[in-house]
Amino acid sequence: MNRGRQMTLTKTKRGADDPGLDERLRDGVEAAFRSLEAELLGDGPLGSHWINVAGLSLPQQAWLVHALHLLTRNPADYQRAPAVARLVGHARRYTAEPGGDAFEREVLAVSGWTEAVFPATLTLPEPADLSVEPADHAWISAEVDRRLAAAPEGFLDPIAAADLGAVVQAGLRAEFPGNRYEGPLYDGYDLSSRVRDSVELPDGPAARAAYLAMLGGDPAVLDADADLAGRVGRLITRDVSHGPGREVCVPAADRALLTHAFLHVLVHPGFRARAGWLEEDLVTLFTAEYGDGVPPAEGPAVTLLEELGSDRLKVAIFFGRTEFLGV
Structure with a gap:
């Protein structure tokens, strides 16, 4: 990368x-x-x-x-x-x-x-040939287990999280190129005061379905697999939040987790409306660049990065210009 x-x-x-x-x-x-x-x-x-x-x-x-x-x-x-x-x-x-x-x-x-x-x-690319078929049950189950195994234990230290939130936001202000004038980097948003513990996230059927959809799966599988539904419920309280709201929920005061959550806040609403199925992969990609996270080894973001380059991806996800993805 x-x-x-x-x-x-x-x-x-x-x-x-x-x-x-x-x-x-x-x-x-x-x-x-x-x-x-x-x-x-x-x-x-x-x-x-x-x-x-x-x-x-x-x-x-x-x-x-x-x-x-x-x-x-x-x-x-x-x-x-x-x-x-x-x-x-x-x-x-x-x-x-x-x-x-x-x-x-x-x-x-x-x-x-x-x-x-x-x-x-930038030049516009050719139309992208990207599959939007939901991931199969086996992949979703394995991904949920992987995330559960990687999730930090314990509880969020609110003071440490507030301090780190301020550092993350200041760092992105200083070096992040994909900012828009109406976005949270410059409209008075204060990340340090908006960090919450992931255990506060709602854990119900709607939340589980939304989380599974974020992973790229079909929420209908939750109705047929009560064990998977329970694991997704536990994962929601141990993972970063991925909603469109301006509060971020993380399980620990960790730079990569906070950067990941904040990048979701920075995603342009137009991108989410037109290409939201790519959001998680692209945010993971840029978390590795700006927050010392682990880049995805495969998936749509890796393919798009190789074919289109980082600048087009940033223009698409943070300015809402999805035509630079070819979609």
């Missing part, structure tokens, strides 16, 4: 050492902001955002000026008016200081530049 961060978007000269930014700041922050805003938006009916920017703290204003300056140096076809508005709103909760790759990723993601521009650098 290629563990390199392939999705390199841009490299620019950054920070206050840039003569262009120094020149803009010579007459103060307001003048610098208004000049950058005008350069990005041009002459139009929209009023200036300065009335909102004036209420920001000086560090927040400085971050915003650097962010807008970065956008002026990355010309591309994206919607500039909402981009500026999003950056103004985001300035109160920015996470990366100007001058590094994490700052570039944050600005380009929050503005919508990444989501609009990066897919345009």
Whole structure:
């Protein structure tokens, strides 16, 4: 598996050492902001955002000026008016200081530049020939046993989980390329406060059926195999959660488990609606890249990685652009 961060978007000269930014700041922050805003938006009916920017703290204003300056140096076809508005709103909760790759990723993601521009650098593949037939009973039973054997024992330490959750989220903010401006990395989501023990997950027929479907099996087999249904029920309380909700459930404070659970939260709803049967495999794949997990040895994700490359997979699952999977 290629563990390199392939999705390199841009490299620019950054920070206050840039003569262009120094020149803009010579007459103060307001003048610098208004000049950058005008350069990005041009002459139009929209009023200036300065009335909102004036209420920001000086560090927040400085971050915003650097962010807008970065956008002026990355010309591309994206919607500039909402981009500026999003950056103004985001300035109160920015996470990366100007001058590094994490700052570039944050600005380009929050503005919508990444989501609009990066897919345009990729070519669409031919339609994929992927089977969506449910896995057979024997495979499902063996997979449930494998997961039960690998599940950690004991109970979740909530303090350790909160601390690790903060580390996982910060790490993905700093290096994860598949972020969208409306996603949990930048909309104020706090993973450290959303971690729950997997024993709290509901264990009923609907939950067991959903879990079996996530594994790629036909939930109908649970009606004919009470022993398998019971093992699935136990596994639900010892595995990470895979639902669309924003709380994550893990059985232990483990980096790979928390990364896996959080990546599920980051999956684009459009991907889940159109190609959700691929979600578990692809999340497992990227957990190995970003959370020290074990990559899948076989399955659809391995095949797609070999045929399409990591960038197309990230654009599909995290931006919802499933056409880059050929589906």
